[in-house]
């Protein structure tokens with residue numbers, strides 16, 4: 001993967017009339033990287049994507065693609081000159097054109113001659129596995145096949161960047177997973193940089209090298225899926241990404257904290273003094289069963305999930321937690337089990353109030 005910065009956003013703000021939709025957006029996408037924009041409905045993911053594509057203006061800051069500034073308050077490079085390809089949720093294929101002609105569409109105004117255009121289309125049919133379907137019309141294709149045609153069409157003019165706006169949301173869960181992996185592998189094979197908007201966290205985790213979490217107009221964190229999960233920048237990211245529960249604790253040292261589940265020692269140091277009241281984020285996979293010497297917890301509910309089962313637990317103090325255990329062991333609601341914390345990543349947030 002190249003290390004050169006391809007796309008840089010510096011303090012970007014997007015507005016519709018007087019309403020600020022996103023503000024102070026900074027991030028860098030490197031060549032060959034795939035990023036996902038994730039966030040609650042209405043947080044501005046699509047608006048940001050449309051701004052990158054050139055369909056909406058920048059009211060502050062600037063966007064740089066390669067060495068050129070493509071958008072700033074006083075300048076907007078037209079969408080067709082940006083070398084950015086777009087793939088939409090509804091595929092947006094031309095119904096009266098077959099697959100081959102759909103893919104070739106964006107090449108008609110290029111400097112390529114007909115032989116070169118057909119060679120480029122052949123290359124894309126091969127890379128997307130669509131050779132056998134080249135003569136079909138969109139209505140003769142499944143949703144997944146149509147989305148691959150849309151991707152091939154966006155890739156045909158050799159853009160520098162591909163934007164995908166919820167590309168799999170019309171597909172069923174199984175196909176989404178499968179196509180997500182397939183699209184990732186096509187993009188990686190071509191060393192193509194891409195930004196994808198999705199609602200689906202699992203999809204973002206599976207597809208992206210970097211994930212940007214948007215909330216309350218701002219980019220809360222731009223990081224790898226691993227870091228978002230294990231090193232969330234703030235409480236919002238901690239609760240939005242993955243599952244987890246907070247329990248109260250008191251710092252014993254920069255990297256250990258005393259809680260009702262015992263002393264938890266992590267792998268990073270926090271700057272606060274011993275005695276500081278903190279909230280400890282515990283993921284469901286941070287717990288282990290400890291029948292002999294664990295802290296007693298009563299099972300309030302359970303959700304079977306195939307290889308594992310998620311248990312809703314209540315401690316004697318009333319604290320509620322969620323823990324994930326291998327589904328080979330089966331426990332019933334109302335039963336008391338012993339648990340311990342086994343977490344390498346200690347995620348703490350300072351409490352505002354002093355604890356007793």
Ligand SMILES: Nc1ncnc2c1ncn2[C@@H]1O[C@H](COP(=O)(O)OP(=O)(O)OP(=O)(O)O)[C@@H](O)[C@H]1O
Pocket residue numbers: 016021039040041042043044045046047048199
């Ligand atoms: N053309 C428009 N004119 C005015 N406001 C708009 C326009 N398009 C979107 N908005 C508003 O901008 C905000 C962000 O919308 P946007 O579609 O970017 O969010 P999103 O994060 O993509 O949402 P979702 O996940 O539901 O698709 C919303 O409050 C929306 O109502």
